[in-house]
Amino acid sequence: MIRLVYYELIKTFLKKRTYIGFLLVAVIVPLVEVAMKLEGGRFLQHSLRSLQQDFFFVGNLFNGWFVAHNMMNSLWVHIPLLISFVAGDQLAGEATAGTYRLILVRPVSRTRIFLSKFYTTVIYTIIFVGFLAVLSIGLSLLLLGRGDLIVLGRGILVLPESDVAWRFLVGYILAAWAMLTIASLSFFFSSFVENAIGPIISTMGVNMVFLLVTVIPLELFQDIKPYLFTNYMNVWLKIFEDPVPWDSVWTSSAVLGAYSLAFVFAAWLIFRRKDILT
């Protein structure tokens, strides 16, 4: 199996499309962070204007941690899109290229080939989220310095700097976990079509619709929400609450994991019996 995964990684990481995500992150993250620096604290001041009349804030709250925390919002839509470029191509790409005919006639079960491709998708997702984490945190700390982290959520929370780094670490691990659900969904779509465009668009479509249903506070949607995986994707944000609602973090993580498993299982059911016609 290790050998199969090794060659799947070679196939994936020698393909140009794999670097689209890395390239875009490498361009957009510095762009946004430099703009933030030039903009100065105006963005934050605007949010805090009313409060500044009543409270006195110590030190600089417009710092690297604050910007890095805001960059995590890209995990809702942008990062899923970039992940689906690769995850949606894993199976469909072989169909498009006609290379299923090269690999599925070998004395290796389809299940093993399927798993080696899924493991590759997992490894890619983790590397990609890791890349985003290192670049966005590293660069923002470098550009904007350190300090306490102000979290603007339902209320305003200021976390002392000594209590921040671990939250980013755990937050990004949970983000990677959530992104695996997106990757699995994309992988599932990839199993039954002959072209990667379909899985990319379907993944984004499902993600956006589910997100809208999740965030729009309509009575009608309240009953559906618990069944949508997007309802649990905010797990990485929960780490920045004080105290951390661990029960809710575990539940959300378990639900996301169950969704991932279900998507991959469904993909496997389709793939193992699929007629290869391309």
Place this chain on the structure above:
Amino acid sequence: MTGETILQTKNLGKQYKSRWAVHHLDLEVHRGDVFGFLGPNGAGKSTTIRMLLSLIRPTEGEVFLFGKSLEREREKALMSIGGIVEKPDFYNYLTAHRNLEIVGALNGGISRKRIAEVLDLVGLASRASDKVKTYSHGMKQRLGIAQALLADPEFVILDEPTSGLDPQGMKEIRDLIRHLASDQNKTVMLSSHLLNEVELVANRMAVINRGELVTQGEVSALIEGGEKIVTVKGGPAEKVRSVLSTLGTVGKVVEKGDAFEVTMSFEDVPELARALVREGVDVQALVPRRSLEEYFLSITESGVPEGKESKQ
């Protein structure tokens, strides 16, 4: 002489919606055969080969390779087989060598030495480290054969290996197939829509049309045996008719327009010619034809490819 049965299909069939692409197909390939699988475009050849290599699932029937059921013992059945299905496709952004490494990994790992060997065999050694996207069609075809031979299989299935090649390329592939069969003791099955090509390399063959088996057996027996037809053109027609009716060596006579299709042995053609001339017939043509060839021409000319089977 026939050896052990290497490939056997029993009542093999594949249905797409209401149409049977392949139906009631019983094939048998023996060890040492160069087996021609002949049929016009759209006859079901590729669908059959896809079923033999487990790319598609038969709707009915079963495939046995080396006596093992492809359905129940897939990995064992596929262990000693290499093949190309339709046009050879590769990871175009990778080198030929890397492509073969990937294929080799799926065969339990293949040494660099063996990869170099097969690339050399198909004449691609000097281009091994070039990306496949720089390859011509002929080179991809040869790389296709290289990947089929990589794990040194006993049985090689080649789907239209000469399609799209120039005459020189076709000859090279034919020579390679002969080399595989005679020097390397491999059993080869090749599909083709050209009777002539099968005749040149194969010792046994099956003919398939509209998904069903037409005939199967020794190439020489199928081509030489069976009925032979001589087309007679000349006039006046009454005189031709009277000659044909008096000659004892003449079998069935069918009139088609101004021509007569006469079933008879080729050795008796000179006698027919003399009789026609003696009776004052102006002979325009006497064309001997073998019935299989005749039959094959008729199905390849009228055999309209339908739906799934048409080649891109």
